[in-house]
Amino acid sequence: MALELHRSDWRVLLASRMECEFFLVRYVPDTVKNEFVNIGVLLREAGRAESTRVRFTRDWSRVRCLDPDADTAMLEAMETEIAERLKLGEHDFKPVLQVMEDTLSNSLQLTEPRGCLAENLSAEMEQLMRMYVETVRERVIRPRTGRAAIAATMREEFERANVWDLMRKRISASQYTRVGDPLKIDCGYRPNGIIRMFQAISLEGDLEAAKVLAFSSSGLREGVQRLEGASLELTAIVEPLREMEDETAAVERYRFGVETMERESIRVLTVSDLERVAQTARRELNL
Known part of the structure; x- marks a missing residue:
């Protein structure tokens, strides 16, 4: 009986979550070596392109480790550019990808979409950023100067x-x-x-x-x-x-x-x- 209740609760929990899909934004300074750092997430509710949200990292230390000459100001500006295009109704990622390619010579790439279940988009965005973008291990934080x-x-x-x-x-x-x-x-x-x-x-x-x-x-x-x-x-x-x-x-x-x-x-x-x-x-x- 306890097992049945457990299964029932699990089904209720799943039913209460929304189906979503997300794309990781990767910084690839050298496409030949294909070394990359995840710097952001595009997240949307499945079937609702207008719900798309974008978030880039605020900590560029991993990018600088891979590419000391990285233009992080340009990367931050790209986040703003993508967000503004999404607000204007450009929910097809092809124009967004074209902006990335034209501006940064293929240094930014999107992964294939992956599915997830979310309570809400804000909470899921935080979770995805922690899982795929921000560093989870303890490390020495170098103060910005x-x-x-x-x-x-x-x-x-x-x-x-x-x-x-x-x-x-x-x-x-x-x-x-x-x-x-x-x-x-x-x-x-x-x-x-x-x-x-x-x-x-x-x-x-x-x-x-x-x-x-x-x-x-x-x-x-x-x-x-x-x-x-x-x-x-x-x-x-x-x-x-x-x-x-x-x-x-x-x-x-x-x-x-x-x-x-x-x-x-x-x-x-x-x-x-x-x-x-x-x-x-x-x-x-x-x-």
Whole structure:
């Protein structure tokens, strides 16, 4: 009798779950060697293409181990590109695959679909990410430093405020300045008659990024006004000035970077201001 109840409970449990299918997104830097790292998951309810969700990893250490020169910013932008195409109704994966191939020269690949049973898509996505993408063994976590740490914190705060998906990412300066300008601004949004753009800058590292942003700012403002009919508020997000004993030169470099950008009317904030910045974005985007 106990066995029958057990079987009955099992059938009820299965009946309560939805049939889904998922695809793993793999990063393959060298298609000849065919070495790869799973970096994301595409998940959807079976027979409902419009339910498709995408998630990429937030920890790129395994990718960098395989390919030290990997453009992780481009990979993050690809996640956004795929999500936006899915929102626009492109539920056929062929156009999505074409974007991957054109942008990253076949470095991103999708596996064949696999079936699964899920209580709900959100919980299943978390489970699949843990199983196939994130590292499950204990390992030494290397703290992110420099610009990468600032950019990651900026993204996390905007995601926490639920505005990241509404923002433009990797904004090409060349559309506002001139063809060939390689500068890309991390993210931005337009709440009304003003466009706000944000760039992660590490003043403890190379000050060239601060000088480049300062040099480009006037051209960016003129281009935004000309093409968008809006004013530009450009914000640099930097690390806080740490207590530095006997490091006068480092402090002077930090202050030089701040003053260089502020002279060009670039607003300079630290990562500790990001929660407030993200909440402002949330209000301005009417969330």
